[in-house]
Amino acid sequence: MATPRKIACSPKIGDYHILTNMLVERCLGYETMLVPPMTKRTLELGARHSPDMICTPFKKIMGSFIEAAEMGANVFIMPGAGCRLGFYDVLQKQILSDLGYDCELFVLFDYFPTATRLFKALKEVNKDLTQDAFDTVFYTAAQIAFDMDSLSDFMRRHMGFEVTKGTFEKYYDAYLKEAPLAQNADEAKAIGLKHKEKLESIPINKPKKPVRIGMVGEIYDLVEPFSNCYIEKWLAEHAVEIVRPFGLTSMPDVIFNVENAIAKSGGYVDYNIGSTANEVIAQAYQMMNDKIDGIIHVKPASCSPEITAMAILQNMAQDHETPIMYLTFDTETGEAGVHTRLEAFYDMIVMKGAF
Amino acid sequence: MKIGIPRALLYYFYEDLWLNFFKNINVETIVSPETNKEIIRKGVRDSIDESCFSSKIFIGHVEYLIDKCDMIFVPRIENSAIMSEYCTAIFGLYDLVRNTFPNAKLLHADVNYLLRKKEAAAFISIGETLNKSKEEAEAAYKAAVLTANILKQDRITKQEALLNSDDPKILIFAHAYNTFDASIGKVVTDFCAENGIQVIYADLVNQKPVKSKVATTYGAKVYWKVTAELLAGVETYKDRVDGIVLISAFPCGPDSIFNELLIRVIKDKPILSLVIDEQDASTGIQTRLESFTDIIMAKRRGHM
Numbered sequence: 001m002a003t004p005r006k007i008a009c010s011p012k013i014g015d016y017h018i019l020t021n022m023l024v025e026r027c028l029g030y031e032t033m034l035v036p037p038m039t040k041r042t043l044e045l046g047a048r049h050s051p052d053m054i055c056t057p058f059k060k061i062m063g064s065f066i067e068a069a070e071m072g073a074n075v076f077i078m079p080g081a082g083c084r085l086g087f088y089d090v091l092q093k094q095i096l097s098d099l100g101y102d103c104e105l106f107v108l109f110d111y112f113p114t115a116t117r118l119f120k121a122l123k124e125v126n127k128d129l130t131q132d133a134f135d136t137v138f139y140t141a142a143q144i145a146f147d148m149d150s151l152s153d154f155m156r157r158h159m160g161f162e163v164t165k166g167t168f169e170k171y172y173d174a175y176l177k178e179a180p181l182a183q184n185a186d187e188a189k190a191i192g193l194k195h196k197e198k199l200e201s202i203p204i205n206k207p208k209k210p211v212r213i214g215m216v217g218e219i220y221d222l223v224e225p226f227s228n229c230y231i232e233k234w235l236a237e238h239a240v241e242i243v244r245p246f247g248l249t250s251m252p253d254v255i256f257n258v259e260n261a262i263a264k265s266g267g268y269v270d271y272n273i274g275s276t277a278n279e280v281i282a283q284a285y286q287m288m289n290d291k292i293d294g295i296i297h298v299k300p301a302s303c304s305p306e307i308t309a310m311a312i313l314q315n316m317a318q319d320h321e322t323p324i325m326y327l328t329f330d331t332e333t334g335e336a337g338v339h340t341r342l343e344a345f346y347d348m349i350v351m352k353g354a355f
Numbered sequence: 356m357k358i359g360i361p362r363a364l365l366y367y368f369y370e371d372l373w374l375n376f377f378k379n380i381n382v383e384t385i386v387s388p389e390t391n392k393e394i395i396r397k398g399v400r401d402s403i404d405e406s407c408f409s410s411k412i413f414i415g416h417v418e419y420l421i422d423k424c425d426m427i428f429v430p431r432i433e434n435s436a437i438m439s440e441y442c443t444a445i446f447g448l449y450d451l452v453r454n455t456f457p458n459a460k461l462l463h464a465d466v467n468y469l470l471r472k473k474e475a476a477a478f479i480s481i482g483e484t485l486n487k488s489k490e491e492a493e494a495a496y497k498a499a500v501l502t503a504n505i506l507k508q509d510r511i512t513k514q515e516a517l518l519n520s521d522d523p524k525i526l527i528f529a530h531a532y533n534t535f536d537a538s539i540g541k542v543v544t545d546f547c548a549e550n551g552i553q554v555i556y557a558d559l560v561n562q563k564p565v566k567s568k569v570a571t572t573y574g575a576k577v578y579w580k581v582t583a584e585l586l587a588g589v590e591t592y593k594d595r596v597d598g599i600v601l602i603s604a605f606p607c608g609p610d611s612i613f614n615e616l617l618i619r620v621i622k623d624k625p626i627l628s629l630v631i632d633e634q635d636a637s638t639g640i641q642t643r644l645e646s647f648t649d650i651i652m653a654k655r656r657g658h659m
Contacts, residue, residue, distance in 0.1 A: 053603070053611035053630065083443070086578065087612045094619050111438060111578060269450050271431055271465060274443025302405065302606040308447035310403045315454040328405065 006030040008075035009068045011061040014223030019141045026137045027122045035064040038226045043331040056300035056330045057220040069101040080107035083275045139185040147192030149247035156242040161206040214287040215244035216280045217298035229338040254279045274305035288320040294349045301330035359424030361416035362387045367531040371503035379495030380487050387416040389537040408604035408632045426462040433467040438578040517553045524553040529602035542637045546644045557588030582609045597651045598625040605632035
């Protein structure tokens, strides 16, 4: 019997799945598919088959993977590395196999996420992969990641003031469609530049002093709009400038340069407190000193580094008198509830600042 | 000078080492009492809602000590080797306490082998803070390590004797700070003592954690120090006990992964999974322990 076709899929974490799919397509020759769009059923499936106490991204990704497996996916790509994320794949594989799906988990990094280790992991599967071929794909993907982060940052800052509603999203989607066509870093860069100009040409009507709200927190809930109940969209609809410096390209600093984040946190933290939490503290400290109007901290339920961060943010926000709201997302969080809280927070900021 | 030591979290891993070190350098210590309702109430009040129960208890113990000593000992320990780290709730503990009680005086040192900050150096720096010479602190540390190791070996030998007895035995898979806490694991150990069941502790094991087969079966390297030790214990003792009891404080990161894996992978031993939080539910737990014992006993008699 011939071995079945390999159909790979990445979890949906913002739009970054286009990068991981590109890696396995070009370096391993696998076919890839997108996980089905997340729905209520995804969350229910995930919650049913996952351990109760686990952090919520696991449940959401688990639900997605089960739905993808139903549609024929048999290779699942996970980033790996530290925190609880480093063990996601082990448990996902066990759960999928208990459900009767014969599948592989492909983990990009073991513990230290470096390009060398990524190459090693890919080479183990595809013996013919050369360093040159890998480098081309890796640097293309890296260029796209940088462009995605800078374009979407620009978009978040201006989306709330566009003259024709929906233009930014439409233009950014066009970039996401075109970016994966790049064959090397130069092409990717050219595509990025082209779309940067397009985004910058969108007519906006921005007041001199708009309401500015900072977003900090755990990366999955920050970048995945379905997971955070489309907070950014809501804020944009209310003409808010969104300051969210965090993206995939912040991760190398988060992992390898904790010292830098600690140095920038105004003495509120002395040590590594785990995962993205130090970066969160540093960013929040910067925002508070920039006299931002308010900060929203998002995190999935039971994310322990962010819980430590909350205690520190609490102390910091009191000293700086900055309004801060904590949102925790799990598989039961309803959009209406989140939006009600956003509304109250927004109203409070507007009254306080007399905009 | 009197040093307060919270009887929670790391204390249960390092009790012998810490107490002997302070004794050797002639510094008076006060250890907070066993967790009680008042400590829990204060800990819950001063913690973020979503923190794990064990860390809320820790905060309660710190609060208890604040006006009873000159400094509170809250060391920061991130790991004890590469890929052998504590969970983030533990290595964020010092910063958590500092921000929760900005006025508390803390005695602390950093242990992080990735940055070459070794345990010995940490104790020397603690000695310095307490006006002890480097030589004195170093000698005190070395002697304390020796004592702690002898005491641990002693416990392992005693456990080995229990394993050879004919009594029914259960294996406890839980972080030591949960197993021995009066508000978490005590209901289980008390129940066992009353019912003639011997308790075997998974973390009392000589086997090197890295060699654990349970850990490597899945191809994953278990970089959580305590979990790796516990898994080595499961590997070593699983076939010599009648059942396994998993005790977690809600919500626990490492346990959320490995409790589930153990339940899914170990099919030939009864497993009871207990998750405990600040709602006192010891009666309910006793009922579950009773049914679990019934199953173990029926199996021993060959009925199941």
